[in-house]
Amino acid sequence: MDNFLDPKTRRNVLIFITGAGTAYLAYKVISSALLGCQQGQDAVSIARLAIRHDLTKSRSGELRRLLTLLKHQPDNFTKGMLLHGITRCIYLLDYEAKYCTDDDINLIGSLLNDEEKGIKIQALNALNAFASLEAKQYKIQEFVPRVIELVTTIWDSDLHIAGLKLLNSTTMEDYVFMMIRRGIPSFMEILQGKNHLAQLQVLKLLVTLSQKEELLYDILNCQVFPDFLSLFSPQLPGNVLCQMLILVQSLNVGMNNPQYQSVFWEYNEESLHEALFGQDSRLPNKLLALILHPEEDVQRQVCQVILCLEHSKSNESLIDLQNNTMQLTP
Structure with a gap:
């Protein structure tokens, strides 16, 4: 846990997420994750990959690596950071995102059923990023019923915002x-x-x-x-x-x-x-x-x-x- 709490790591995490222009959300996500999660050295390495702040200069395959790591069912903190990285990659590396398969999107969509509300929200954000790609619009429609269910059964403003953004972004x-x-x-x-x-x-x-x-x-x-x-x-x-x-x-x-x-x-x-x-x-x-x-x-x-x-x-x-x-x- 000490490795995650040192100032250098905190700074790297903030640089990554605030680079996307979401300073306030970054503070909330990071502070809650640091207080509520335990992880080992493997999780540290995976999370550091997800929070690299030089994605605009990234080698081809960055998005694929993050998706592959997500398949390994990491702990909740790592899962959340990987979803952050995936979301940002989709926006910044759309030339890679358009080659993602239906299985990749299904992987993220399956996390709408995660027990953790925060993971649901991050999955909604990642799906919303995919919805920005015209080629993925038809596939995203498949998740509309589940999104409606989440928005209408869970009373949480952050989840409402993420779910409604996805519904507004999807061509239905x-x-x-x-x-x-x-x-x-x-x-x-x-x-x-x-x-x-x-x-x-x-x-x-x-x-x-x-x-x-x-x-x-x-x-x-x-x-x-x-x-x-x-x-x-x-x-x-x-x-x-x-x-x-x-x-x-x-x-x-x-x-x-x-x-x-x-x-x-x-x-x-x-x-x-x-x-x-x-x-x-x-x-x-x-x-x-x-x-x-x-x-x-x-x-x-x-x-x-x-x-x-x-x-x-x-x-x-x-x-x-x-x-x-x-x-x-x-």
């Missing part, structure tokens, strides 16, 4: 979207949580889902908390507010699609629809308050939503007028 076929339907209530709970990074990722996913006609009613009729409109608070980060406003606009456009309007939909009193578009909704007041937001992107998006809502009301009035005229015509 229509049948995969149908699998996501059962996760919508949980996604709405994550949205109403307190973690801004998780909120941002779940909003991006909900925007995508709202553009699927088959899922629109599931989203609109999903139950929300009474204080749902607090998500339009000026105190929230600008990027979260922008995504929230984009979701409102997307839902409104979907609701006003003639095909959707051809069906009479009933919404429960505590639904997202009633919170946003119901007769007693305070959304207009919330939008007016955001017009003075200090960030221009938020101001711009607020104006777009207001115009979109007004356009919808005008269309509704026109349709009502036409219907009344037809009724009066002998």
Whole structure:
């Protein structure tokens, strides 16, 4: 254990991970690993291979070596560091990553079933890196059901962020979207949580889902908390507010699609629809308050939503007028 605690090794570990621009996550991962894991000299050697900080100058085969070492079922600390190295290799050495086989991806995907939550998160990050490669997109779809299960059954912000990032990065076929339907209530709970990074990722996913006609009613009729409109608070980060406003606009456009309007939909009193578009909704007041937001992107998006809502009301009035005229015509 002393070898892992000496300043030189700590510095090398930090240099490796912060080189990817993730200083805060590096501190969390390393500090927890150093406090909670025991390992011998073999583990030290493997971990040092995983944390080399000169990957950009690496010889060909670096990614293959890390994957081979991962197959040997190392201890949790070493496993975590290998996954860190694999993730970074995929981003930096994409010319090597594209030659990875389905078996390689299955190896990482199998770690979604690891008992350690931290290993699950690292596996999600590695799969997300593979999802950045167009040639691997189809294969990554296979893990969507398991990712949905993890995100919707484990209440942990770091896992939510990693899982939702993967779902947002994956190009999914229509049948995969149908699998996501059962996760919508949980996604709405994550949205109403307190973690801004998780909120941002779940909003991006909900925007995508709202553009699927088959899922629109599931989203609109999903139950929300009474204080749902607090998500339009000026105190929230600008990027979260922008995504929230984009979701409102997307839902409104979907609701006003003639095909959707051809069906009479009933919404429960505590639904997202009633919170946003119901007769007693305070959304207009919330939008007016955001017009003075200090960030221009938020101001711009607020104006777009207001115009979109007004356009919808005008269309509704026109349709009502036409219907009344037809009724009066002998």
